[in-house]
Amino acid sequence: xxxxxxxxxxxxxxxxxxxxxxxxxxxxxxxxxxxxxxxxxxxxxxxxxxxxxxxxxxxxxxxxxxxxxxxxxxxxxx
Amino acid sequence: xxxxxxxxxxxxxxxxxxxxxxxxxxxxxxxxxxxxxxxxxxxxxxxxxxxxxxxxxxxxxxxxxxxxxxxxxxxxxxxxxxxxxxxxxxxxxxxxxxxxxxxxxxxxxxxxxxxxxxxxxxxxxxxxxxxxxxxxxxxxxxxxxxxxxxxxxxxxxxxxxxxxxxxxxxxxxxxxxxxxxxxxxxxxxxxxxxxxxxxxxxxxxxxxxxxxxxxxxxxxxxxxxxxxxxxxxxxxxxxxxxxxxxxxxxxxxxxxxxxxxxxxxxxxxxxxxxxxxxxxxxxxxxxxxxxxxxxxxxxxxxxxxxxxxxxxxxxxxxxxxxxxxxxxxxxxxxxxxxxxxxxxxxxxxxxxxxxxxxxxxxxxxxxxxxxxxxxxxxxxxxx
Numbered sequence: 001x002x003x004x005x006x007x008x009x010x011x012x013x014x015x016x017x018x019x020x021x022x023x024x025x026x027x028x029x030x031x032x033x034x035x036x037x038x039x040x041x042x043x044x045x046x047x048x049x050x051x052x053x054x055x056x057x058x059x060x061x062x063x064x065x066x067x068x069x070x071x072x073x074x075x076x077x078x
Numbered sequence: 079x080x081x082x083x084x085x086x087x088x089x090x091x092x093x094x095x096x097x098x099x100x101x102x103x104x105x106x107x108x109x110x111x112x113x114x115x116x117x118x119x120x121x122x123x124x125x126x127x128x129x130x131x132x133x134x135x136x137x138x139x140x141x142x143x144x145x146x147x148x149x150x151x152x153x154x155x156x157x158x159x160x161x162x163x164x165x166x167x168x169x170x171x172x173x174x175x176x177x178x179x180x181x182x183x184x185x186x187x188x189x190x191x192x193x194x195x196x197x198x199x200x201x202x203x204x205x206x207x208x209x210x211x212x213x214x215x216x217x218x219x220x221x222x223x224x225x226x227x228x229x230x231x232x233x234x235x236x237x238x239x240x241x242x243x244x245x246x247x248x249x250x251x252x253x254x255x256x257x258x259x260x261x262x263x264x265x266x267x268x269x270x271x272x273x274x275x276x277x278x279x280x281x282x283x284x285x286x287x288x289x290x291x292x293x294x295x296x297x298x299x300x301x302x303x304x305x306x307x308x309x310x311x312x313x314x315x316x317x318x319x320x321x322x323x324x325x326x327x328x329x330x331x332x333x334x335x336x337x338x339x340x341x342x343x344x345x346x347x348x349x350x351x352x353x354x355x356x357x358x359x360x361x362x363x364x365x366x367x368x369x370x371x372x373x374x375x376x377x378x379x380x381x382x383x384x385x386x387x388x389x390x391x392x393x394x395x396x397x398x399x400x401x402x403x404x405x406x407x408x409x410x411x412x413x414x415x416x417x418x419x420x421x422x423x424x425x426x427x428x429x430x431x432x433x434x435x436x437x438x439x440x441x442x443x444x445x446x447x448x449x450x451x452x453x454x455x456x457x458x459x460x461x
Contacts, residue, residue, distance in 0.1 A: 002431055010351055011335030013425045016432075023353060030210040041351025043335030043364055048425030052395075 002078040003038040006069075007055040011044045017051035025066035026073070036077055081296035082224055083300035083412045084112045084176050086453065087267035089275035089292045091234070093122040094285040100126025101232045101291035104134035106142055107453055109178075114293060116172040117190065118232045120164065122289055129158055129169040137171060147173065147185055153209030172230055179221075180297060184229065186216040190236050193228035193254055194220070198263060202255040203228060211220075225263050226295045227270065229253075232409040234290030237275065239281030248281050267294040268393070290302050300326030307375055308419030308438060309336050310461045319417060319461055324368070326415060329407055334375030337419065338364055341372075356400035371407055373400035377432075379441055382408065386448045415451055416458045418442055 008014075008022050026039055045053040050062035056072050064072075092099040100122045104115045111146060115137045117131030134152055140150050172189035176182050184192050184203050192203035205218030222228075231253065240247035256277055261270045271294040278290050306328030310319050320341050323330055332338050342349045347394065353360040360381055361374035381401035385392050394406055408414060418438070446456045 008353075009335075010361050010374070012361070012377055013423070013428070013431075015377065016430075020358065021354075022357055039353060039366070039385065041353050041362060043338045043349055043351060043372075051425070055459075069254055 001030065003036055004073065004076055004078060005038045005055075005057055006073065007039070007040045007042045007052065009043070009045045009053040009055075010041045011048065011051075012050040014045075014051035019052040020055075021066050022052055022064055022069050023052060025070055027068070028053055029073070033077060035075070081096065081178050081300065082180050082222075082297040084269045085296045085298055085412075086112075086114060087271040087294045089268075089271040091275060091279055091282075091286045091290040093234070093287065093289050094282075096123045096289070097126040098124055099291070099301040100130055100289040102127065102130035102134045102235070102343075103291060106138050107455075108142065111141075111178070112176045113138060114230075114295065115141070116174075116230055116232065116291065116293055117169045118189065118234075118289065118291070124167075126289065132158060133169045133171055137173065139233065141173070141175070142428075147178055147215075147217070148210050151187060151215060153218055154382060155211070155213065170232075173297060174228060174230060174293075176222070176295070176297075180223065181219060182222050183219050184217070184228070186357040188232055189215060190231055191216075191271040193229040193231075193250075193257060193258055195229060195261070195263065195327045196223075197225070198258060198413040200257045200301045202250075206282040220366050222297050224297060224299065227263060227267070227294060228318050229257065229274070229295075230268070230291060231274070232291040234286060234288035235292060237288060238278040238286065238290050239283075242287075243281050243283060248278065258310055267296040269297075270294045300379055300412045301325065301410060302413045302415070303331065303407060304328070304415045304417065305331045305332040305333060305420075306337055306341070306417045307379065307442075309334070309421040311420040315461060316340050317344050319419070322417060328413075329411060330368070331373070331404065331407060332366070333373045333379055333404065334419075336421075336423070337375065338366065341369070342366055356397060357401070358402045360399040363400040363403065371400075372406055376438060376441055378404055379445055383441070383448050386445075387453065389452070408449060408454075409452065411454065412459075413455045416442060416446070416456065418458055418460050420460050 054061050056065045088103045090099050091215040100119045106113045115134045117130040117198050118134035119126035140205040170189040173185040194203045205216040207216050208215050271292045274292045306323045340351050347367050349364050352362040365373040378400040382405040385405035449456045
């Protein structure tokens with residue numbers, strides 16, 4: 001089964017900017033969608049100034065919000 | 079030969095109803111020697127505490143300046159203030175001095191006999207009677223080896239339960255039997271000290287009839303730890319710094335996201351970040367093979383300093399957040415070498431962020447102070 005790689009930065013800045021909310025939002029997805037996501041943490045995506053940052057399928061997304069990450073996941077789910 | 083490290087633990091109870099303990103323990107660690115001075119002041123409460131504090135402080139300062147013991151004892155007896163009711167100035171004095179080659183000297187002035195716990199057997203630390211400045215003092219020397227444990231107690235422990243649960247009190251032989259039966263030479267000093275004090279409190283039925291102090295000194299191999307936090311100012315230094323970290327003896331810790339990425343790149347090993355928040359205030363830990371711990375940087379270190387201020391809580395805590403894990407590893411080490419990168423992350427200059435993340439030097443100074451207060455030897459090298 002192909003999965004969507006979603007990486008969330010949990011470094012200092014992103015943590016302070018709310019990366020935990022992004023993680024929490026992904027965990028609220030229904031099991032059929034959550035099961036298709038390979039969720040990982042990373043320590044820095046080098047765009048600290050624009051946190052919280054995430055990387056979906058290799059593309060870095062900055063100033064991400066819970067709603068936006070869910071929308072991006074929806075668009076990219078296999 | 080590898081030098082042994084004296085691990086020291088102190089456990090104390092105040093006489094029931096007293097806020098202050100009339101026993102005092104002063105520990106001084108220098109390059110030349112580790113000295114533990116124990117004093118039991120006359121009576122209990124404030125007066126006893128003052129006498130004992132003066133005795134330990136004066137003794138410790140004199141010994142640090144290499145004043146011979148023959149001068150220390152008379153200095154103490156002549157300096158102490160006289161009790162208005164009893165018309166005497168008095169406190170006991172016990173000195174345990176350990177040289178870097180593990181030669182131990184014990185001096186006892188009216189204090190209970192020191193215990194030597196070696197290979198599961200308990201014997202009195204060998205001393206002989208001497209007259210120092212007109213006072214009857216016992217003094218002895220012994221070369222200690224790895225795993226040897228010295229235990230010193232105040233007379234409150236010797237007399238535990240007297241006239242109550244135990245007619246004549248716990249006594250020296252009772253304590254030595256307890257040590258041999260229920261303590262192991264593999265236990266750490268703190269465990270032994272807490273165990274003996276726990277028994278003492280039990281014999282007093284939770285109402286100590288006297289101030290009680292247990293000091294345990296255990297000789298063991300030193301535990302080293304190297305902590306790398308923050309990227310070096312110059313990127314060309316990355317490889318060299320990671321090599322320094324990996325070539326250090328003992329535990330290896332990385333604190334900082336970017337720092338973790340650098341270590342991962344240089345070692346060619348992946349960083350696996352935990353997704354679980356064990357504590358909402360502390361970013362999750364990560365894992366890199368061959369490292370003992372990988373955490374976020376300044377927030378975790380700041381929280382770890384807080385954890386180090388309450389060791390009792392830290393020891394009993396089963397929390398698994400980065401700050402607790404970091405504090406525990408630091409607490410277990412004797413010598414800590416901190417490699418601090420000076421690169422500045424411009425994103426941290428955010429007025430909405432906690433102030434401490436901009437002042438890493440201040441955070442590391444606080445960390446160093448907290449560790450030094452716990453008797454650790456700490457070096458900080460800015461890279």
